[in-house]
Amino acid sequence: MRKKIISLTMALVLGLSLTACGDDSGSKDSTSGGKSNATSDQGSSSTVANKDKPLVWFNRQPSNSSTGELDQTALNFNKDTYYVGFDANQGAELQGTMVKDYIEKNIDKIDRNGDGVIGYVLAIGDIGHNDSIARTRGVRKALGTGVEKDGDVNSDPVGTNTDGSSKAVQDGSLEIGGKTYKVRELASQEMKNSAGATWDAATAGNAIGTWSSSFGKEIDVVVSNNDGMGMSMFNAWSKEQKVPTFGYDANNDAVAAIADGYGGTISQHADVQAYLTLRVLRNALDGVDIDTGIGTKDDAGNVLSEDVYVYKEDERSYYALNVAVTADNYNDFTDSTKVYEPVSSQLDAGAHASKKVWLNIYNASDNFLSSTYQPLLQNYDDLLNLEVEYIGGDGQTESNITNRLGNPGQYDAFAINMVKTDNAASYTALLNQ
Numbered sequence: 001m002r003k004k005i006i007s008l009t010m011a012l013v014l015g016l017s018l019t020a021c022g023d024d025s026g027s028k029d030s031t032s033g034g035k036s037n038a039t040s041d042q043g044s045s046s047t048v049a050n051k052d053k054p055l056v057w058f059n060r061q062p063s064n065s066s067t068g069e070l071d072q073t074a075l076n077f078n079k080d081t082y083y084v085g086f087d088a089n090q091g092a093e094l095q096g097t098m099v100k101d102y103i104e105k106n107i108d109k110i111d112r113n114g115d116g117v118i119g120y121v122l123a124i125g126d127i128g129h130n131d132s133i134a135r136t137r138g139v140r141k142a143l144g145t146g147v148e149k150d151g152d153v154n155s156d157p158v159g160t161n162t163d164g165s166s167k168a169v170q171d172g173s174l175e176i177g178g179k180t181y182k183v184r185e186l187a188s189q190e191m192k193n194s195a196g197a198t199w200d201a202a203t204a205g206n207a208i209g210t211w212s213s214s215f216g217k218e219i220d221v222v223v224s225n226n227d228g229m230g231m232s233m234f235n236a237w238s239k240e241q242k243v244p245t246f247g248y249d250a251n252n253d254a255v256a257a258i259a260d261g262y263g264g265t266i267s268q269h270a271d272v273q274a275y276l277t278l279r280v281l282r283n284a285l286d287g288v289d290i291d292t293g294i295g296t297k298d299d300a301g302n303v304l305s306e307d308v309y310v311y312k313e314d315e316r317s318y319y320a321l322n323v324a325v326t327a328d329n330y331n332d333f334t335d336s337t338k339v340y341e342p343v344s345s346q347l348d349a350g351a352h353a354s355k356k357v358w359l360n361i362y363n364a365s366d367n368f369l370s371s372t373y374q375p376l377l378q379n380y381d382d383l384l385n386l387e388v389e390y391i392g393g394d395g396q397t398e399s400n401i402t403n404r405l406g407n408p409g410q411y412d413a414f415a416i417n418m419v420k421t422d423n424a425a426s427y428t429a430l431l432n433q
């Protein structure tokens, strides 16, 4: 395993230096592999047409970024196409409840300036991403700050709302210990950098700087759509100020920070998702029932229980279930890159021959994907006898990634993490050629 990572890293360094001149990514720890032939010597042995090869979308579900409607064409690209993600609504509800519970338990010290208003700020990941939208709604629902728009809670950013005049939210109220407190979303913003990358941690760090310098005393709680942005705000301001900060993903650094006052996070069971992402490809390549090693034990004994995932046939989607991680249980979540024990048995190489998979991470600088998801994938690829080529994108343009899918014929299967959820066709077009 270790040897493989080292040689992969060397290949990546090589690939990077070869492409350095023409590459605009500039992202700090890009795992960009450059041209695929840097690591692929023999190519795929199959004679299957690219359009018929197994395909899994993961982390960003093909969907309309304005309406959220699923892109059924992409999800049904061929008979071996699936999406793997997590249950966004269940997780969002958990995050909202976690924040509310914390406020209730710590009411004696939460209102820092004693004005009877519990003020929070919210870092939004990507206004066109269903998971981000769900998390914004979850927090607003739990705190009573949501207002209705088109039959659901409005998820628009408010900008600054220190005077409570925004139409996208309302002041909520919480009844705690016989007293009524007002809850106000003081500010929220999509954390997108000038180059277009969303869920951007550095942008969130800057935002908390701006917010705290103009109304810092009113901020009692910091909430973020993910830990990357949450930790950036925590490190820049709230840790020092002892303002509880809540994120999502249960990345290692965020879980460790709970000991230093980070309020909590949500595990989206990335250990189950990373397994499912590669497992559905393995099953399709083996030509076995898709449930093998998932709901049904495989020949090595791997199986998942129903409390960690759901499969929705009509959406062709597997969703891992979320768990709240707080001061009460964080010791159980200190290593987010550990394989999930019930699916950690090695497949036999004779019965499950090695296959080549092309897989991309949409943004090599994304904290969750680079520090949690990809290390997990790298642990599972060995167990499942898959030789995966990891391509790291810049998080900005689809072409930065699709340019590196120049020779799909070299691979047996594909795992795709899009930049924008409605751009599935830019990948499938390459497989249709």
Ligand code: BGC
Pocket: 059, 060, 125, 131, 199, 225, 226, 227, 228, 248, 249, 366, 367, 368, 369
């Ligand atoms: C994660 C975020 C990540 C995003 C990327 C989400 O599921 O929670 O941390 O930035 O995926 O698409």
